[in-house]
Amino acid sequence: MQTDPLFAPLTLPCGVTLKNRLAKSAMSDSLGDGCGDPTPEQIRLYERWAMGGAALTIIGEVQGDPHAAEKPGNLVLGPRSDQAKLRTLTQRGAQNGALLFAQLGHAGAMTHPPIGSPKGPSALSLPGLVCEAFTRDDIRALPAQFAKTAQQAKWVGFGGVQIHAAHGFLLSQFLSPLFNKRDDAYGGSLHNRARLLHDVVDAVRDAVGPALPVIVKLNATDQLEGGLTAAEALKVVQMLDQTSIDMIDISGGTYFPGAKSASDSGGKGPYFADFCRAARKKTDKPLMLTGGIKTREQAMDILTAGTAEMIGLARAFILDPSLPDTWRNNGSGTSFPRFTDPPEGGITAWYTQQMTRIGQDAPLDPNADLDAAIAAYEARDAARIPLWHSKFGKP
Template sequence: MTFSLKPKNLLDQPFVLPCGAIIKNRLIKSAMSDSLADGEGNPTDRQIRLYERWAEGGVGLSIIGEVQIDPKYPETPGNLVLDPQSNGQALRALTSRASVNDAHIWAQLGHAGALAYQPLSQVKGPSALKIGDFECLGMSEQEVSQLPEMYAKAAKIAKDAGFTGVQIHAGHGFLLSQFLSPLFNRRTDLYGGTVEARSRIIVDILHKLRFTLGDRFPIGIKINSSDQLDGGLTSQEALEVIRILDQTSVDLIEISGGSYFPGAKASSDAASNGPYFVDFAMNARNMTKIPLVVTGGFKTCEQVLKALSAKCADFVGLGRAFILEPELARDWTKGIETQADFPTFKSPPSGGVTAWYTMALSEIANDREREVELDLSMAIQAYEDRDKRRVDRWRAKFQ
């Protein structure tokens, strides 16, 4: 079954970012934590193949999630790291193969902050905090002021390695998201208080990146529409962040939502079955001229076309759909109505669905299309065991 020419053209239409870079279509493989690096912050053959497959499959842009700017605060020991010890040859192999078929490949620059992997980190957030069993230290003003330079150094390594852009991760409860959140950010200095003050470090980072990377290199940012967490960033505050970002030189704003902080409400728990953030994106569209991506809960081509036709966003980001069907972008832009077969999980344990999809990435990376075992407890165990095996390698290199 094929779509009519008009919606096909809508998906396949190139887009020119403010910096002048051209993304060939409107389908973005949003950042996910693939956890496929080698335990020393370097790409593996499987990780390289994974992003090559998505490029061959027709995406306009793939974003590699959780590329760390500081090995002291990783999300997992399977993250990539961009620092002077990085394996430049392996990074260039990754970017070369992930950019075939005119695809963009961007690095999502991250710092897990208070949600860093605890076996490897003395976790720190914007403020010292203790909520139930959760506890973290607070960053000094000097540590905060060093962040723009740290992000800029990592971004320069990314550019030199062949990444065609970078995205600043300010969503999902990690460090820059923590600065935006009144739950995590209880500072009384210039980095805390009002939404504008809580956004200050992000604006400083964006300014430093633009100065370092030049006017023609794409810079994006991912933010939450809300934290979906009591005391966290609200939707109204997030719109104020959009207004602040509109005054920067950022090229692309990706809208998502939620947090990995314990107790945060998952988007999939909402009354809607997805997409989850289209209404917020429509409101954000009225706040900024900067191109927008809306991500979260898109499962069908019809949903994507509806969002693009409504002009609430210029791109749609997909994650799990591209795990289930790596060639989905190629099919949809050609008018082929391929449907991803989303599995159904009954009463999934906490973290189980995310672990299942993360482990399923390995099947794509190995060019195996067989069905993955649906036992979520086994997926969680396999995911945790894989991280534990990498801890010693990470410590040996970085600590």
């Protein structure tokens, strides 16, 4: 019998094999305990995704520097981490042949001000976004910081790491001419703007060795005027082809204040498939396509056309935590909710609260109010801030 393309194994350049082509892509699940450690709900969430058939799940925004975190629900890998809780997470999230990766995060200019010190490639003073500029010494220290975090991820049992260079966080900021106005070796030309990413990739690989998967998440476009363009992003893909990484995860959009994320933009179908097809001509690395993939048919088309080797899904895995098993049995999966005039951040908050319910083994609440979801999301973060200060100190 011919193997279903969705469930064919994929061997990465490092030699590690993914059991199928379906990945739960990185999301900020907001389920840390406020002290940088996992909660029982977070552990259960990743266990459920693993038991549901995912080949790969990625925990978004795992921080090495607690003063550069995106939110107080992030995990932190450092000398004060609860190693026992992290090992429980990595063991239970790697059941059923799944691999659990840590996304190496650093929010940079978009560090949450109540718990950190926003710094970016250049100083900015915009509505909702104020940051200082990194010094050259600050920048030179970053690759070693990423490498140390990756090494700790390996030590506590993560099966691989993803270097986050998308969605407007630190490495994405350096790539973007909208954020990066530097006139030194880290700004100006694309080669210079990509220098930090290249240095981080090399440092992480040296730290974890040749056998642990290292992948990069990259924006196809910032979807912001003056940001990274698709043409420049293709050149970054070509640069990454010359490195030791094992896969490039193609996504897009930027969490710039007031901007819609790609998943909220209302586009139809896989958002970045055209870019992925162009990227295939620039690299022999496996590609993962993330964003806008909702149906089994769309995923099959991407694989059979050779557009990408892996399918990255996020919200689909929330609506059906056993999505791979559903698709293996030829089910179509669940329908996506439709929201009329959603408030800013409402859809993200709605899905985040649903992840909490999955981790509690509670049924999804399709009728949950968006404003109530925002209020619950913000209240939970507010309650964590003093816990973060107690553990890591005030910024």
